[in-house]
Amino acid sequence: MASQFRWRSAAPRIQLFVSDLTATGVVRNAIAIANEAAASGYEVRLLTCRPDGVLRNQIRPDVTVVRLVRSAEKGRSRRFQLKQALLEYRRHCREWRPDIMFSAGNHGHLLSTFAWFGLPGTKLLRISNDLDHGDPSPVVSWWRSLKFRLISNLADRLVFVSRALGDHPLLGLHLASGKAAVIPNGVDVEGVCAASHQPCTHRWAADRSLPFVLAVGRHVKQKNLGTLLRAFAIARKSRPMRLIILGDGNMDETARLSALSLDLGIADDVDLVPATANPFPLMAAAGTLALPSLWEGSSNVLLEAMACGTPVVASRTAGDAEHVLDGGKYGLLVDPHEIDGLAAALVRQTGPDRVQPGDRVNAFSRDKTMARYVAMFDELVASAARHAPIERLA
Structure with a gap:
């Protein structure tokens, strides 16, 4: 989709931020948006603390990747790296002067807000997760709400990745006022199928x-994942099966999962595999994909598995899973805390009476999603030009 910028000679500038380039849904979506914006005529820079993740080679050559933390040490937490990035992030914004500054996931919003404060340019936050996840304590819930009020008040526009996010009172207020819009995650169905x-x-x-x-x-x-291991231990008593967990994590959590597998007597049939840029052959070969998340915004993994034709099991709390699966018509929905229910779903989805995803994924194509982002960028740049029609010096 091409954009035309007749009101100025220079291409408008878009700057996106993600913490790293690891194989997560937020990063995959940020790269897709950056690539589409560049293809549509924007000058695009992708800012990140660490540019050496497994998805680095999926970025178009005309998207400039900017490293914000020069001496990022491996093993350091994401929170540490975000703190290290602030000064360089702000310096880049001040010197490059982007038309649109875009924070692609919740983890970067507070940092981005500090980096953008007082600088020109349209400020855009993509809300990729809910505020009340994980049954937080009253203090944690209060802090999250306070932080969201701060960043949302300083932002010019919000994007929610699923309709379910609008159910939260604070988020719903921005939808009602028109400051926020819902742009659901999409998947490159043909690309996923080819890669699978x-x-x-x-x-x-x-x-x-x-x-x-x-x-x-x-x-x-x-x-x-602990609940999934316990459910798997029950399910394999009804049908022989194995479990692969594809992804990375901190060493303590990985060790905990390994120890739990040993305690449950299932370690020989459980494999913890590092994240990869192309998980789709494994998805296509799987008997079923399990998404037992306690919370999500909108799961790329769910859409990708459906694009591979793989039967799915998802928790009702996994973002918009209930909408994506149309209430259970295209996959099984379970309570994330009911181990027996998850076990029964695993047995069914690996058996002859499994619920197939059909062609439901076509309703969530990436082309539709990207077209909406580009249209929004065009509108924001045009609006800014109308209100401050001063050409940037070359």
Whole structure:
């Protein structure tokens, strides 16, 4: 989709921020948006603390990647790296003067707000997760609400990745006022299908007589992987199966999952595999994909598995999973805390009466999503030009 900028000679500038380039949904979406903006005539820079993640080679050559933390040490937490990035982030904004400053995921919003404060340019936040996730304490809930009020008041526009986010009172107010818009995540259906046909090198993929369950996500509380392990231990008593957990995490959480597998007596049938840029051959080979998350914004993984034709099991709390699966018509929905219910769903989705995803994923194509982002960028740049029609010096 091409944009035309007849009101100025120079291409408008868009700057996007993500903390790193690891294989997460936020990063995949940020790269897709950056690539589409560049293809549509924008000058695009992608700012990140660490530019050496597995998704680095998916960025178009005409998107400039800017490293904000020069001496980022491996093993340092994301929070530490975000703190280290602030001064360089703000310096870049001040010197490059982008027309649109875009924070692509919740983890970067507070940092971005500090970096942008008092600087010209349209400020845009993509709300990728809800505010009340994880049953927080009253103090944590109060802090999250206060932080959101701060960043949302300083932003010019908000984008929610799913309709479910608008159910929160604070988020819903911005939808009602018109400051926020819903742009659901989309998936490149044809691209995922093509990538899924590449050889699957995992040792379990060749044994079609023994299905495996696949979970994709970081080793963090949000993904509810401990509950999945317990449900898998029950399910395999009804049907022999294996479990692959694809993703990275901190060493403590990975060790906890490994220890739990040993305690449950299932370690020989559980494999923790590092994240990869192309998980789709593994998705296509899986008997079912399990998404037992305690919370999500809008899960890319769910859409990608459906694009591979893989039956899915998702928690009702996994963002807009209930909408994506149309109440259970295109996959099974479970309570994330009901271990027996999740186990029964794993058994069904690896058996002959599984609920298939059909062509439901076509309703969430990336082309539709990207067209809406480009249209929004065009409108924001045109509006800014009308109100301050001063050409940037070359």
